[in-house]
Amino acid sequence: MFATISDFIYNNWSWALGLISLLSLWSALQILEWAWFTPRRLERRLRAQGLSGTVYRSPTGDLKEITRVNRETWAKPMPLSHDITSRVSPFFHCNMKEHGKTSFTWFGVIPRVTISDPELVREILSNKLSEIEKQKLTPVGKLLGDGLFSYQGQKWASHRRILNPAFHVEKLKRMLPAFSACCSELIEKWKGFSGPNGSFELDVWSEMQMFTGDVISRAAFGSSFQEGRKIFQLLFEQGERLIRAFEDVVIPGHWYLPTENNRRMKHIDREVKMLLRGIIKKRENAMKNKEVINEDLLGLMMESNMKEKIGNGKSNIVMTRDEMITECKLFYFAGQESTSVLLTWTLVVLSMHLDWQERARQEVYQHFGKNKPDFDGLSRLKIVSIRMIIFVGLSGNLLIPFVIISSETFCYRNGVIQLRICYYDRMVTMILYEVLRLYPPFAMLTRRTYNPVKLGNATYPPGVLLSMPIFFIHHDKELWGPDADEFKPERFADGISKASKTTGRNAAYFPFGWGPRICIGQNFALVEAKMGLCMILQHFEFEPSEKYVHAPITVVTLQPQHGAPIKFHRL
Numbered sequence: 080m081f082a083t084i085s086d087f088i089y090n091n092w093s094w095a096l097g098l099i100s101l102l103s104l105w106s107a108l109q110i111l112e113w114a115w116f117t118p119r120r121l122e123r124r125l126r127a128q129g130l131s132g133t134v135y136r137s138p139t140g141d142l143k144e145i146t147r148v149n150r151e152t153w154a155k156p157m158p159l160s161h162d163i164t165s166r167v168s169p170f171f172h173c174n175m176k177e178h179g180k181t182s183f184t185w186f187g188v189i190p191r192v193t194i195s196d197p198e199l200v201r202e203i204l205s206n207k208l209s210e211i212e213k214q215k216l217t218p219v220g221k222l223l224g225d226g227l228f229s230y231q232g233q234k235w236a237s238h239r240r241i242l243n244p245a246f247h248v249e250k251l252k253r254m255l256p257a258f259s260a261c262c263s264e265l266i267e268k269w270k271g272f273s274g275p276n277g278s279f280e281l282d283v284w285s286e287m288q289m290f291t292g293d294v295i296s297r298a299a300f301g302s303s304f305q306e307g308r309k310i311f312q313l314l315f316e317q318g319e320r321l322i323r324a325f326e327d328v329v330i331p332g333h334w335y336l337p338t339e340n341n342r343r344m345k346h347i348d349r350e351v352k353m354l355l356r357g358i359i360k361k362r363e364n365a366m367k368n369k370e371v372i373n374e375d376l377l378g379l380m381m382e383s384n385m386k387e388k389i390g391n392g393k394s395n396i397v398m399t400r401d402e403m404i405t406e407c408k409l410f411y412f413a414g415q416e417s418t419s420v421l422l423t424w425t426l427v428v429l430s431m432h433l434d435w436q437e438r439a440r441q442e443v444y445q446h447f448g449k450n451k452p453d454f455d456g457l458s459r460l461k462i463v464s465i466r467m468i469i470f471v472g473l474s475g476n477l478l479i480p481f482v483i484i485s486s487e488t489f490c491y492r493n494g495v496i497q498l499r500i501c502y503y504d505r506m507v508t509m510i511l512y513e514v515l516r517l518y519p520p521f522a523m524l525t526r527r528t529y530n531p532v533k534l535g536n537a538t539y540p541p542g543v544l545l546s547m548p549i550f551f552i553h554h555d556k557e558l559w560g561p562d563a564d565e566f567k568p569e570r571f572a573d574g575i576s577k578a579s580k581t582t583g584r585n586a587a588y589f590p591f592g593w594g595p596r597i598c599i600g601q602n603f604a605l606v607e608a609k610m611g612l613c614m615i616l617q618h619f620e621f622e623p624s625e626k627y628v629h630a631p632i633t634v635v636t637l638q639p640q641h642g643a644p645i646k647f648h649r650l
């Protein structure tokens with residue numbers, strides 16, 4: 080075949096040269112169309128609809144500008160009283176100030192519209208419009224968040240159906256020993272740091288990263304915990320290398336270059352997959368031998384996968400082994416850093432608000448004393464199920480006053496009326512909600528239009544990136560009042576729906592996302608954070624260290640740029 084082609088070129092070289100030139104010209108025109116004409120046509124359409132924005136005339140779009148503005152801002156320390164939104168995402172802050180809450184810029188060669196109106200955010204995230212979906216992943220994105228996080232359509236639906244039961248509140252109970260073991264190890268380790276006067280200082284940011292890595296390793300892989308730990312260490316390095324790669328070069332396609340960093344990242348990916356394959360194979364053999372191992376995320380996922388297979392008899396839509404590997408990797412990326420960020424900011428904020436720290440501690444003492452917190456105590460909402468028939472029989476008169484006084488949500492599920500009654504760990508929950516509002520681990524969510532779509536007064540053509548800045552919406556004074564930047568957990572005293580000035584129908588508060596793609600691990604994260612926080616409060620008092628510099632920045636998640644040194648005193 081090769082000989083025939085080379086013979087042809089040799090005998091008809093002038094024709095071949097012409098053909099090659101034509102092909103090169105066609106490719107060059109395609110690139111020009113993609114990188115120059117398409118974005119400009121889109122920009123004209125957006126401007127014609129009254130939208131304004133900043134456009135950078137370079138192939139890397141706003142990426143270079145974002146990096147420049149961010150670097151300049153982050154090089155300076157920030158006084159505590161300073162407007163925090165201007166530091167967390169300096170580029171978007173300037174853009175929104177100049178062009179309003181809905182404005183556009185470019186993300187490389189893709190037009191990007193920032194949408195900060197909660198009503199529109201809700202519309203986008205409700206996914207009713209199949210025109211809007213998640214952005215397709217780049218090769219490097221696949222190293223980070225492939226699996227449920229990025230799948231679309233039928234594939235996403237079947238994976239979500241299989242994974243949902245593993246994250247159900249009832250199933251989380253089975254993982255409580257894993258959470259509890261990690262918390263005890265943390266407390267014992269910290270006690271070991273204390274000097275003769277019972278005081279010590281440590282960087283809670285790195286401590287919380289290790290802690291949440293341990294929790295995921297144990298909760299996901301149970302007996303294969305040690306391999307899980309190794310996976311966490313490798314993925315941790317992967318994350319750091321990825322950030323380095325982002326910072327080093329901003330040229331399209333640099334992921335494909337065989338640099339030392341890129342080669343190491345690919346090597347890590349192979350090693351992690353090998354370790355996960357080993358764990359899953361071991362588990363499959365155990366299942367074949369009728370050993371039931373469903374006390375961890377992997378076991379629950381495999382159990383659910385098996386049920387799905389038996390349920391519909393179609394083996395082609397259940398998860399393959401490779402897909403399970405991808406989902407396990409995702410547990411780390413989606414769940415480890417986000418929860419460590421939440422716990423870190425909670426400790427930072429409580430170290431500065433000693434009144435709230437004490438109130439939370441008193442609540443913990445009142446319900447658990449010095450004992451380990453149990454699940455029912457930790458789950459914020461006690462769900463009381465009342466049979467429909469009893470409800471009808473009792474008539475509304477008896478129940479309604481009760482609902483108004485003590486329930487937060489009243490829902491109907493599978494023929495059962497559920498009253499979700501708010502009970503004792505209110506203080507801790509309010510604190511965590513407020514921290515998630517002030518420091519949402521993911522500062523921004525994105526979607527992409529695949530067909531023309533009307534949102535508010537504007538119609539967006541296909542190919543537009545829609546950015547929803549959680550951080551800005553959570554700090555919007557019109558929604559949260561003039562004290563939006565202050566730590567005031569009492570705003571959540573009557574639940575999330577009453578906390579902002581909105582009616583509760585729109586997405587003014589969405590640290591875990593919104594709609595069908597809402598975070599699958601939110602219960603997991605909250606139970607973990609509550610357990611960790613309760614045990615820390617039981618054993619230590621804490622205050623900020625003199626070394627602490629308040630400098631939140633977004634590096635995938637919203638992190639403390641210079642760490643979070645805190646002084647602890649043993650109780």
Ligand code: HEM
Nearest residue numbers: 227228413414417418421520590591592596598599600604
């Ligand atoms: C404080 C902790 C956490 C926060 C703030 C958080 C936040 C989020 C957000 C905002 C999304 C929606 C992304 C989007 O719509 O584009 C999401 C999705 C997701 N999260 Fe979390 N997350 C947390 C913890 C966890 C944990 C512990 C796990 C698993 C162990 C997890 C697994 C996932 C997965 C798999 C998705 C994709 C869901 C889907 O697309 O169907 N998250 N998370």
